[in-house]
Amino acid sequence: MKYIEEFQDPDLAERLLDDIRATVTRPWALMEVCGGQTHTIIRHGIDQLLPEEVELIHGPGCPVCVTPLEVIDKALEIASRPDVIFCSFGDMLRVPGTGRDLFQVRGTGGDVRVVYSPLDALRVAQQNPDRQVVFFGIGFETTAPPNAMTVYQARKLGIRNFSLLVSHVRVPPAIEAIMQSPDCRVQAFLAAGHVCSVMGMDEYPGLAERFGVPIVVTGFEPLDILEGVRRTVRQLERGEHTVDNAYPRAVRPEGNPAARAMLDDVFEVTDRAWRGIGVIPDSGWRLSSRYRDYDAEHRFAVDGITTREPAACRSGEVLQGLLKPHECEAFGTTCTPRSPLGATMVSSEGACAAYYLYRRLELNTPARPAASLEGSPVV
Template sequence: MKYLEEFRNPDLARRLLDDIHATVTRPWALMEVCGGQTHTIIRHGIDQLLPDQVELIHGPGCPVCVTPLETIDKALEIASRPDVIFCSFGDMLRVPGTDRDLFRVRSEGGDVRVVYSPLDALKIARENPGKEVVFFGIGFETTAPPNAMTVHQAHRLGIRNFSLLVSHVRVPPAIEAIMRSGDCRVQGFLAAGHVCSVMGVDEYPELAARHRVPIVVTGFEPLDILEGVRRAVQQLERGEHRVDNAYARAVRPRGNPAAQAMIADIFEVTDRSWRGIGTIPDSGWRLSARYRDYDAEHRFAVTGITTEEPAACRSGDVLQGLIKPHECPAFGTDCTPRTPLGATMVSSEGACAAYYLYRRLGTPTAPLEATPVV
C-alpha cells in the first residue's frame, strides 16, 4: 500500500541507521511525545537498532493514559445513571477508575456504548430524546476539532440532550513541564505529526530556543521515526536547537486554520490535570462559556470529584520518561492487560501495553537483530 510499504523499506532503514551510527559521537536522549510512535519503536525494535549512545525516552504521548483518575471517576458516575447513554471510544472502557471501569458499569446495567465518532453520539441523542447522551471527549489537539464540531452541530440543531465530558490536553505545555522538571534528561524531542497537522509548528520554536532542544516533527512509520532521530542527532551534534519538519507530506507550518478556528470558537484554554503527573498550567481545553450548557461536568454536577492515584501504579513515572515500563515492580505481575493498575497498560497507545504486547519484559542483554519493517 502506498505510503505504508514505502515507509517500511528495510534497505532505506539500514541506510538511515548507518547514517545515525556514523554521526553520533556522544550520548543523547530523545523523547517521543506520541503513543503511536512509541508502539512503532517497540514493535519494530528501533530503539535496539540505534547506537548505544542514542536513547529513546517514552513521553506522555497517549491521551487515554494521561486522562486523570478523577475524570475517569466522573465518567463512571455519569455512566451509572439510569437516564444516561454514555458514549466513548473503545479504548476508554478498560481504563481503571478508583474501583471499577466502564465495562463494569455496563455489566451492572449502565447504557455504555462504543462509538467511532462523536457525531455517532450526536445521532444517538437525536434518536433518544428521552435520554441524556454524553460523549467522553478526550485527546490531544488531534481529536479536539471533531469534538468541537459536534458541539457546534448540537448547538446549531438545538439538540439539548447531548453533552461532552471534556478531557482535552495540549502538547506544548507538556513539553514545557517536562523540561522544567528537575529529573529531566531529555535533550531533544520527536513531535507528533498528527498534532502538528492540526496546530502547525508555531508554538514550538520558542520552546526549542528557550530550552535549547531540537524538536523534529515526525510521522509514525519506521522510516519516519528513523529520519526524525537522524535529524535530531545531527542538530545535537552540531549544537543546534531548532524546529525541523520531517513530516512535510502531512504537516504545513500553519497547520489547519479551519480546525483551529473551530477549536477557538468552542473551547478555551485551561489548566488541566494529567494522570500521574499533576496539574500543568494552560495544558488543556474546556468548553467556553457560550457552550457551557453542553458541559457534562456541570450538567451532572460532578465537578467536585477528586481522587488519589494508587501508590502501586508508577504510570506517572513512565509518562514522564523517568522509568521504562518493565522497571515498574508491578509490570507483568500485579499489572497486566487483564488486571491493569493504570491506563498505560490497557490503552492501544500506552507504553506499558507496547512493552507487554511485544514481550519487552526486561532489559535485553544484547541488541536484537531485528529489522524495523513488517
C-alpha cells in the same frame, strides 16, 4: 513514496541507521511525544537498532493515559445514572478509575456504548430525545476538532440532550513542564506529526529556543522515526536547536486553519490535570462560555469525587519518561492488560501496553544488532 510498505523498507532503514551511527559521537536522550510513535519503536525494535549512544525516552503521548483519575471517576458516576446514555471510544472502557471501570458500570446496568465518532453520539441523542447522552471527549489536539464540531452541530441543530465530558490536553505546555522538571534528562523531542498537522508548528520555536532543544516533527512509520532521529542527532551534534519538519507529507507550518478556527470558537484554554503528572498551566481546553450548556460537568454537577491511585502503580513515572515500563515491579505480574493498575497498560497507545504486547518483559533487553538489518523486525 505512496504506500505504507515503502516506509518500512529495510534497505532504506539501514541507510538511515548508517548515517546516525556515522554522526553520533556522544550520548543523547530523545523523547517521542506520541504513544503511536512509542508503539512503532517497540514493535519494530527501533530503540535496539539505534547505536547505544542514542536513547529514546517515552513521553506522555498517550491521550487515554494522561486523562486524570478525577475525570474518569466523574465519567463513571455520570455513566451510572439511569437517565444517561454514556458514549465513548472503546479504549476508555477498560481504563481503571477508583475501584471500577466503564465495563463494570455497563455490567451493572449502566447504558455505556462504544461509538466510532462523536457524531455517532450526537445521532444517539437525536434518536433518544428523552435521555441525556454524554460523549467522553478526551485526547490531544488531534481529537479535539471533531469533538468541537460535534458540539457546534448540536447547538446549531438545537439538540439539547447532548453534552461533552471534556478532558482535552495540549502538547506544547507538556513539553515545557517536562523541561522544567528537575529530573529531566531530555535533550531533544520527536514532536507528534498528527498534532502538528492540526495545530501547525508556531508554538514550538519558542520552546526550542528557550530550552535549547531540537524539536523535529516526526511521523509514525519506522522510516519516519529513523529520519526524525537522524535529523535530531545531527542538530545535537552541531549544537543547534531549531524546529524541523520531517513529516512534510502531512504537516504544513500553519496546520489546518479550519480546524484551528473551530477550536477557537468552541473551546478556551484552561489549566488541566494530567494523570500521573499533575496540573500543567494552560495545558488543556474546556468548552467556552458560548457552549457551556453542553458541558457535562456543568450539566450534571458531579461533586464529592474522591480519587485513589493504586499504590503499586508507577505509571506517572512512565508518563514523565523517568521509568521504562519493565522497570516497574508490578509490570507483567500484578499489572497486566487483563487486570491493569494504570491506563498505560490498557490503552492501545500506552507505553506499558507496548512493552507487554511486544514482549519487552525483562530488564536485560537483548544486545543491539550489528550493522545488518537482515531479519530485523523493521521488515
